[in-house]
Amino acid sequence: MSPSVSTAGRQARRATVASFIGTAVEWYDFYIYGTATALVFGKLFFAGADPATGTLAAFATFWVGFLARPIGGLVFGHIGDRVGRKNVLVTTLVLMGSATTLIGVLPTYADIGVAAPVLLVLLRAVQGIAVGGEWGGAVLMATENTERGRRGIAGMWVQQGSPAGAVLASLVFIAVGHLSDEAFLSWGWRVPFLLSAVLVVIGLVIRLKVSESTDFETARAREKKAGPAARATAKVPVVELLRTSWPLVLLGVGASAMGISSAYFTNTFVLSWATSDLGVDRQTMLDILLVLAVLQFLWQPLAALLARRVGTVRVMAGALIANIVVAVPMFLLIATRDSTLIGLGLALGVITGASYYAMLAGFLAQAFPVRVRYTGISLAYQLCSTVIGGSTPLVAQWLLGVGGGHWPVVGYYITLLLLTTVCVLALARRRAGSSDAGGAEGSAGRAAEGVATAV
Template sequence: MNHAAAPTAGRRAALASFAGTAIEWYDFYLYGTASALVFGKLFFPELNPATGVLAAFGTFWVGFLARPLGGIVFGHLGDRVGRKNTLVVTLLLMGFATFAVGLLPTYAKIGIAAPLLLVVLRAVQGVAVGGEWGGAVVLAAENAPAGRGSYFAMFAQQGSPAGSILSTVVFLAVSALPDEQFLTWGWRVPFLLSGVLVALGLVIRLKVEEPAAFVRAKANAAVAKVPLVEVLRTAWRTVLLGIGASIMGIAAAYFSNTFVLAWSTNELGIGRQTMLYVLLGVSVVQFCWQPFAARLAERFGETRFMAVSLAGNIVVTVPMYLLIASGDAGLAFVGIAVATVFGSGYYAVLAGFLTRGFPIHLRYTGISLSYQLCSTIFGGTTPFIAQALLNATHGAIWPVVIYHVALLALTLTCVLALARRTAAVAEAEKIPTRQG
């Protein structure tokens, strides 16, 4: 990482990473919300409601299937050509796909072509976000002052709750419409607004500087000819552990923002708008807590802080589901918010933690491959598997709870194992770090 980065360059890179990821996650979360509330009715109308939601969650997963492709393609470009220009392309690609979803005819208009086109556009979204996250993290971390890489990388993680807040606010506004108007044109408005947000994001991102450490590596020809091949040859164990360490950093949002949204509104009778307000409040909690969590992790040790956060999350998961199952929106908020405090503490540190596992010439590809393969295996499948378990048990939530806790335990195990490997890379590059 670049220890000589000027404070201005570091702040500008952090802002650019935050703005870009916030827009990308706004676009990505819109689809998840629409999957829970709209797409089953408009694109799979011939199925019963529960099966329609399951089918919509299937198209939701397509975006996750495409994310590793985006990580590989844009990771290659980012590690060979540069971080900045690669991230401009990912932002434009995501904006195009999201805007196009807002214009898409429904099943009633064009039949089977409607869900097929929906799948294609979701795949494009997946490619874009697959290339975005790793580059944004690397851009912020490599422009950070010495020893602050994880804290600055946290600003890329802030894009997730910011995107969730923004998408939820916009969906709240349109969901206040009568059902007929909401299902006819109201749901399209959030997708069409993406065009404006992308334009704003580009203005910010074009002003950022390429990290000096990468510029030096490129000038010295210290770049990999085929980064993917070298990552798989020299760091495949790190990739596997990175996949495991990322599980709840990805899956947690889709338990709460997607599965719980569908479960609470379809099965528990909580109103659509009420539950959106609950999730909005939870996103605000996450957005406010993550910067403090990153500071605490710097002080007490990042690995120790992540381990305590994940262990705490395991403890509060069962109460969270019991509070949601009560059907009381206030209790649901308390349960999800408490779990989010623990989960987002770990998530705030995850990005910087992963960057230390890979040398600079493989970093973009390495963390993208780890994170995006995890998104395919565990992220996109989360609402699908949870809904399938709910359907199979005729509404019993306990299998979902067990599945959630198992993923948390696996994440904790991999974080502890990966911490031992990242220490070797940090020593080789003399990266100041506080492993704990």
């Protein structure tokens, strides 16, 4: 092995590890907000409302983070496409950690009245802006530093940040969940938010040691050698993106729908539904969510290995179709109120959903040209977060109330799966015919066109 190959390999591994750890910290911050939304925010920040209205109001603040995510995607996507990926990721990590830590010391409605939910909404918006810039940059730092044949695996490790963050969030909330209700509502819920400050420092130390993206540096070097005629960066990335690749953005939004919605459906809506309407013990549900996060973390690498053998799109489409099949049994098992059956039902959704989610990052990254790639994947993913993903708990809770039962929620869940499946296949067909997106890992690129045509 030549020194250059060895160095490139080390850089690729370092970039992947840094992307995974930083993303895990970011998702930890985002998930603890979702858990706190389901368990305490309605009681502490909307104390004047009845329980159902307070829960809806808390879910609305949860959605604010998603409304802000496209702003982060546009701002940091522009910077990332113009000047590079690395410094953006340092900035987003600091932003997220600062907002999360401040939530941990925020006075409640009983302390400062209406100012409390206002400040909560503002800090949630900062969280959304940070995540909006984080995900796309982490995906690109991992995949653009890795050889083409292994980019799906590198993208999968970025996706591992989601279950890893969920595991951390569940462990911390399980620890404070053993407190009495009085202590938990008084100060226990703050501990997970304050812990973020420590995790951010760890993430920063690791990220500061990573070099800039190889693909971005190669494009800049080519521009310097060939002159302005070979400009590697777009002057205004979002303008060029919407002028040349707007269909990819729309398909990317749809292809991300279930990947974003599923986590918040399980960790936020189901947690709230089970611990309120179904009467399941809070600690039991937190234990179930921890097991599910570990299951997802262990399952996603297996899905990525399978995708290298049979093709990325075949795995993604097959997993989505399987998720549709298990949707009704999953809800029936949750509605039994039995903790074992609830865990089994949710596990069906996690295994099928994680098989698709594991490959989503690499799949989207290869759909856009390097010049506008950061902006492209960020805008697609974050618009989906705003329009579809972040509203999932709010819409599901509303449907549960007006529908008088869980069947309208089942219909909503299946609709999201159908939308995702159609858009994955359509985007795969366009990607397979694109020379810029060629060289997909294994037979993914060739398989994409075949699967889309067959279906």
